[in-house]
Amino acid sequence: MRLFPAFFQMDDAHVVIFGNGPEAERKTRLVAKTPARISLVAHALPRWAESFGEQISLIQPRQAGQALDTARFTIIALETEAEVQWAHELARAYGVPVNAVDRKDLCDFTIPSLLDRGDVVAAVATGGAAPVIAKDIRAKLESLLPERVGALAALAERWRPAVKAAIDDGTARRHFWETALRGPVAEAVYANQDARAEALMGETLERFAQGTDRAELGPVHIVGAGPGDPELLTLKAFRLIQQADVVFHDKLVSAEILDMIRRDAERVPVGKSKGEHLVPQDGIHELMIAASREGKRVVRLKGGDPFVFGRGGEEVDALREAGIEAHVVPGISSALGCAASAKLPLTHRDHAQSVTFVTGHAQKGGVPDLDWAGLAKPHQTVVVFMGVGTAGIIAGKLQEAGLSGETPVGVIENGTRANEKRAFGELANLPAIIEKRGIKGPALLIIGTVAKLPAEAQQQIIEEALA
Ligand SMILES: C[S@@+](CC[C@H](N)C(=O)[O-])C[C@H]1O[C@@H](n2cnc3c(N)ncnc32)[C@H](O)[C@@H]1O
CATH class of the missing domain: 1.10.8 (Helicase, Ruva Protein; domain 3)
Structure with a gap:
């Protein structure tokens, strides 16, 4: 370990910063996050320094020695070599630890890549060897350390x-x-x-x-895992998954996300695929309640968003009835993930002023009783979840209700995942498109003129490639 990490105590500290250019500003902003008093050694106080109020004071270069006398450390952010050498020698004479910007050879200490969470501070340093690596590690820490x-x-x-x-x-x-x-x-x-x-x-x-330290019940976290791409997970979801003792997950949750669960935690698949329930909904409730009563940290991990065709509401109710608090963490619904992935805007000033999410699968099988006349109106986008098996009936109902058979449609299977498949066409041919592309689901049907936009873009790419 060539670097020794230590944190300066900054209550009642005094820091001397040499310079008034952009580097001095950057370092001042950093130091000003602490309660330290700052002396800026320069001929004049720059405009940017005004925002720090009384925390900062101007010291003329000829009085720098006096300021250094009480300094906890100093930062040299000067322009010319002669100035840097002068400040460095002065600091040395006063025995003050020095950080000189971009002059590793003159530094007694370096300023690491920092993650500031108030009383919790994490610092990563590579001794100047590879600041990008330090920044990347810092970004990873960022996702691990809750904001508060x-x-x-x-x-x-x-x-x-x-x-x-x-x-x-x-x-x-x-x-x-x-x-x-x-x-x-x-x-x-x-x-x-x-x-x-x-x-x-x-x-x-x-x-x-009183010695009655019975474990608290709950809360159980009902967490949206997004459409599949692990990078679309929220930071909160990531933290909760890593803290959980047991994770009850749907089939739609991607393998990469399941890999984020702690190795010593239990993973229990309870989800369904195409109506096939591994564990019936009531059974899922019972499992969550039992695990929570055992004092375990429980996460119920669901594809997309828990409250978009996810039965999250029923799970919240069941937990509430059992006297267990439920917290819900939203996820990126597959509707949003698929639309973004296919560059298909769900609303568009020229094409669609509203978007409606519907299910293509009725509770007792077949197509649900939807407001077909409403869905057939122009200037909107209709997103159908779980509609691959009933696509033909849905297309027929919409056309009967007056929607043109030439209305553009997009079908996106496994959106945001490595095996994503897309198909575009017209409403009248919807079942044929699905069959031709071999789409089995999970997939979304996106119906409306906005679906023409990605189709056109793709056609243009093909034409350009052929030209
Ligand atoms: C029970 S619903 C759950 C929806 C989820 N709560 C959401 O917000 O995306 C399952 C349906 O979501 C859609 N779906 C989920 N993930 C998908 C993905 N990655 N690509 C396309 N469709 C997906 C499919 O229509 C699938 O049948």
Whole structure:
């Protein structure tokens, strides 16, 4: 380890920054996130410095030595070699640690790639060898650290004395912190419910202090996994999947996303494909409730968005009836994922002023009783979920209701996945298009003039390739 990571304490600190150009500004902005007082060594205070108010003061170069006398560290962001050498020698004379921008040879310390979450700060450094790698690692950390983890740390700090006073035993205290900071208290903080987090903290502490530390029930997280591409997962979904002790997942959740589940967590497939239920809906409810009652962190992972033809509402109700709190994390619905992937705008100023999501599959089989006349009106887009098997009937009903057989349609199978398939054509030929392209599902039917746009673009690409 050629670099030794350490964090400067910045309460009551004083930092000297040499320069007033863009680099000095960048570094000032960074340091100004701390409570430190900043002395900017320059001939004049630049405009950008005004926004820092009293946190920043101008020091003339001839008085730089005096400023360095009390500095915790200094940053040199000067232009010319002579200026840099002068500032560096001065800092050395005062024994102040130096960071000189773009001058690794003059640096006592480097400024790492930072992830700032208030009281929680993560830093990644490569010693200047490959800053891009540091940035990439930082981006990965970003997805792991909840936005409000700093607020959680601040809450823990506030409660520390009370916890110490209430629980004598060190092991019990550790158990308390694990329960509090990983369970409902943390979830309340992450959901911006600070008052609730405080109340839960009080309740949890009381339970532990009385020795009745029964695990909290829930919450169960009903999480949207998006249409398949793992990069379309939300950061929240990613975090919850990684924290879960058990994940009950649908068949539509992609393998790459299932790979994100912790190795020691249980993965239980409960989902359905084309109406084939691996576990009936009531059974799914029972499994989630039982796992939650065992004190497990439960995630119910569903394809797309849980509230778009996902039966998420029924699951929320079942949990509520069992006295277990349910949290819902939205996902990118396949309608949005497929449309984006095929560059097919669901609404378009010239073509469609509304979009309607319908199911092509009735609860008892066949086609549901839809408002065909409404769906056949012009200037809209109709997205049919689970409609591959009933595409012929749907096309017939829409035409009977007055929609032209020449209306453009797009069919997108396995949208956003490596095996995505697309087909375009006209409403009258919908079943033929599906058959010709060998589309079996999961697929969406997108009906309306907007479906002509990607078809045209693809035709143009083919023509250009042939020209
Ligand atoms: C039970 S619904 C679930 C919909 C999901 N909640 C959503 O928001 O996308 C299943 C249907 O969604 C559609 N679907 C899901 N993922 C898809 C994908 N990657 N590509 C195309 N259609 C998909 C298909 O119509 C499939 O039959």
